[in-house]
Amino acid sequence: MRKKIVAGNWxxxxxxxxxxxxxxxxxxxxxxxxxxIGLIVATPFTHLASxxxxxxxxxxxxxxxxxxxxxxxxxxxxxxxxLKSTGCKWTILGHSERRQYYGETDEKLVEKTKLALEAGLxxxxxxxxxxxxxxxxxxxxxxxxxxxxxxxNFTAEDMKNIIVAYEPVWAIGTGKTATSAQAExxxxxxxxxxxxxxxxxxxxxxxxxxxGSCKPSxxxxxxxxxxxxxxxxxxxxxxxxxxxxxxxxx
Ligand code: 13P
Numbered sequence: 587m588r589k590k591i592v593a594g595n596w597x598x599x600x601x602x603x604x605x606x607x608x609x610x611x612x613x614x615x616x617x618x619x620x621x622x623i624g625l626i627v628a629t630p631f632t633h634l635a636s637x638x639x640x641x642x643x644x645x646x647x648x649x650x651x652x653x654x655x656x657x658x659x660x661x662x663x664x665x666x667x668x669l670k671s672t673g674c675k676w677t678i679l680g681h682s683e684r685r686q687y688y689g690e691t692d693e694k695l696v697e698k699t700k701l702a703l704e705a706g707l708x709x710x711x712x713x714x715x716x717x718x719x720x721x722x723x724x725x726x727x728x729x730x731x732x733x734x735x736x737x738x739n740f741t742a743e744d745m746k747n748i749i750v751a752y753e754p755v756w757a758i759g760t761g762k763t764a765t766s767a768q769a770e771x772x773x774x775x776x777x778x779x780x781x782x783x784x785x786x787x788x789x790x791x792x793x794x795x796x797x798g799s800c801k802p803s804x805x806x807x808x809x810x811x812x813x814x815x816x817x818x819x820x821x822x823x824x825x826x827x828x829x830x831x832x833x834x835x836x
Contacts (some may be wrong), residue, residue: 593751670707730775800822
């Protein structure tokens with residue numbers, strides 16, 4: 587059975603003390619969330635060690651990116667070993683904001699995913715089409731290509747440590763959520779693309795999250811879809827009450 591997960595992507599928000607307070611509040615309220623729902627917070631790099639030290643085992647720590655090299659002369663970069671040493675269990679990779687603003691390519695994501703898995707980090711790989719691609723009817727093709735370009739370089743065994751997040755770019759931070767039907771049809775497509783390469787069982791066991799203006803008022807309907815296994819939450823993850831309410835929407 588695949589795991590249901592609600593992950594908060596804090597993006598470039600909060601100072602370290604604010605992040606520590608937010609993490610503490612999430613942990614306190616997490617007691618109300620059913621045990622079968624995994625909780626993750628993805629903080630800025632600067633927060634990982636301090637937030638990691640206040641997280642209870644119930645909430646796992648994630649980074650939002652990692653370097654595409656192991657160590658050395660790469661000023662400003664953060665390696666997977668550094669992430670591991672903070673208590674990090676996961677890293678988000680391929681978020682559309684990184685693809686769009688920092689030139690992250692599928693080729694780089696293959697490298698980063700390799701390094702993360704080798705270091706024992708789980709990967710939350712984001713895919714999703716932008717508005718222009720959706721309006722041109724290319725959303726299935728774009729998501730399929732992103733999945734193939736990155737994940738087809740890995741094995742069924744690797745897939746045990748990979749979560750996919752479908753985040754339509756036009757729904758991120760816009761208040762415009764994909765309808766549950768729009769999200770479900772892409773999730774089902776992603777699962778089929780995974781099944782074609784790794785077999786039906788691996789596809790069945792892979793957690794696929796939805797992200798993009800997910801909030802307490804729409805999480806229930808999204809999570810009720812058969813191929814939506816939770817959410818990757820941006821804005822609403824910055825409020826412990828909203829984040830936990832979303833996690834309780836199953
Ligand atoms: P919002 O929930 O703010 O739309 O952001 C979604 C997201 O990008 C999570 O990674």
